[in-house]
Amino acid sequence: MNYIVKKVLTLIITVLAITILTFVTFTVIPGDAAVAKAGVDASDEQLEALREEMGLNDSIWTRYTRWIGGALKGDFGYSYQYNNVTVSYLIKTRLPVTLMLAGLSLLLIIVFSIPLSLLAVKFRGGWIDHVISGANQVAMAIPSFFMGILITFVFGLVLKWFQPGNFPSPSENFWGSVGYLMFPALTVAIPKIAMTVKFLRSSIEKETKEDYVRTAKSKGNDEQRILYVHVLRAALIPVITFIALVLAEIMAGSIVAEQVFTLNGIGRLLITSISARDYPVVEAIVVYLTSVVVVINTLVDILYQLIDPRVRVS
């Protein structure tokens, strides 16, 4: 358990370091939040008054301690682009969609890539293998915006399985929103499934060449049992890292999928906030994103402890 305490400590230090870094970065880069808020027509006096009001004239250290003090309580201040809307409110309303999308995408990736890889290995060199690796190439090559358009066209316009642009609110119609999200999730998942299959397949291939597989054969195991009992577990270990990276990426909000399917998620919020120089929102999102990445990495490390005895710390 000592190990987990260490991990959590590292996690906290990392996030703190990142907040300082973002804070400093936003102070250094050009652009005036007061101008962004008041508009370019504002007079110098108005701007000066606004800067004073927003606390922009204080030293960076004062501003940082004020900000971190609020952030620890979940108060990231007010958004610049929307009047009288708190940053926490904005994130709170956008986060569920992104999280649901991420969850569904991850589910699709796991549900499809493991059986597909096993099929490809089982019929190694056969037509199934060729079809799978061909489809992989295509899935990886298609740009995701086009994949989104394609899915919208096929499932939304031709088959009419969902109404593009009409996303039901999760709080009112949960299953309806899940049904809608399946399609953007597919858009996110398909190229990732292709990558995972490619990776897992070669990982399985590599494991089947290991000495212990020969030992398993010498004990009288059949191919099937060798694959499921001996090879798969070891082969999944490196793939977990890969899937974790993918998860961190989709938790950040798939900007393309959110845009194409008009979902109000974190990705879109980030884009609009950057263009509007809405620094409080951007900073809060950066904290969220880094925390996600660090937390996922920590979880993977802990998961490794459970599945790979070789990294277990005594």
Next chain:
Amino acid sequence: MSENRSTTTVNQEARDILLSIRDLTVSFPIRDDEPEIRETILDHVSFDIPRGKVVGVVGESGSGKSMTSLAIMGLLRETARIETGSIDFDGIELVGLDEKTYRGLRGDELSMIFQEPMTSLNPVMKIGPQVEETLQLHTKFSDAEIHKRAREALENVGLEDVDEIINQYPHQLSGGQRQRVMIAQAMVNRPQLLIADEATTALDTIVQARILDLLREIHEKSGVSILFISHDLNVIRRIADEVVVMYHGQVVESGTTSEVLDHPKEAYTKTLVQHAPDVDTLASGHPILRMEHVNIFYDDGFSLFKKREKEQIVKDLTLTMYKGEILGVVGESGSGKSTIAKVLTGLNTCYDGLITFAEDRPQMVFQDPMGSLNPAHKIGWIMTEALRGQKLSRAEKKEKVIAMLHAVGLEESFYDRMPRQLSGGQRQRISIGLCLLTGCGFLIADEAVSALDVTVQSQILELLLDLHKKHGLSILFISHDLNLVRHFCHRVAVLKDGELVECASAEELYRDPKSDYTKALLAASVAKG
């Protein structure tokens, strides 16, 4: 097939034969993309394994000894093809046997243990389930019965703390323990034939001796027939009742162990038996290296939450080496011998005490020549690298490299080859050439021939001796193999747990060892005579 092959003197009719191989010929495609251009790996191999006997197969790698064992187990690669011949196992013809019946035999009647127990056990499966698996596949026992039998099997191979071991993973065990686990899982179903393919090669001398004793003991208790494959004649001599000598896929000679090894008839067997190189030059008396009260540590590295920890590997070592001397350093793994090499070459700087060199730092020849040559470059490029510090024109450099290729016994054409196209012995020649190219007269050979076959091993040792004589090369020869050190070195230093146990001339050390540890090492060493 050679006509002078079958020299078995035992009357075959009278013997109870468990496994009989006749005219077995196996071929492989030379390249994977051209399946019809084939190379014969086994060439009309015939020999018998009598019931209840230990038959040793000896030969260098590529002689077909491992292929023979894989053919018996039906574990040849898919691209291999059995061209002719038969393998009769207790009345069952194994050649062409359907896969399902074969699976029923594997692990039940036929069992196998492999060279490298670490990689041959599943790294992410506990020991208990790995042993139990053999029973699950072939018996209908209850879980409790399987558990009980697996435990017994582990106890029978001399493992202590079985309760703990069944819940451990392979990496938590020592090499010797792992090989015992392998034997337990191979023996748990009481097979009729146990095949041990280089089963002790990867182990330290002492562990090797214990595993051989164990196999012998299991053989005597259970009556299991054993096919024991090794390149090491001393090991074969210690365990086998009968010997089959293989060379280039053919059986050269076979018969009882004493017949074949003490009175070899064939030329190849004779060279195999007398492979040890001789030593006749002596050291100069000028120190080339002095180590005084040296303590070496292993640095745990920096961690955010842990204090830097130093583990002491070598304790208070005082040793002098003379110019033109071949000094052997022996000890089991973990005794600190490689650590010394690292300090001397500057790879580890975490030590205290005094180390002085009379000349430049030594150059190092590593155990694994494949891993230490850049796979992405040609030999010429790799060797020219060693000349980078010297101000020479490109043509002069090439000339020097080619001269060095000749010096280490290789042709000029090797200049344009890639490391993967070379055999282990050739790669080790390149490694030696690399060291000498830097103009250095002091080599450290860290288990430099351990990974090589006996004959190649002796060729490389001959090369080192030759260079030693011609150029007065000083060599610090690190090895776990007492037999090699004895014949190759002037003086030998024995290390145990990082401490110098004794240091004496090779002759003296072997004739009259002073410390108990050296005596134990010598007794355990599978040397004969």
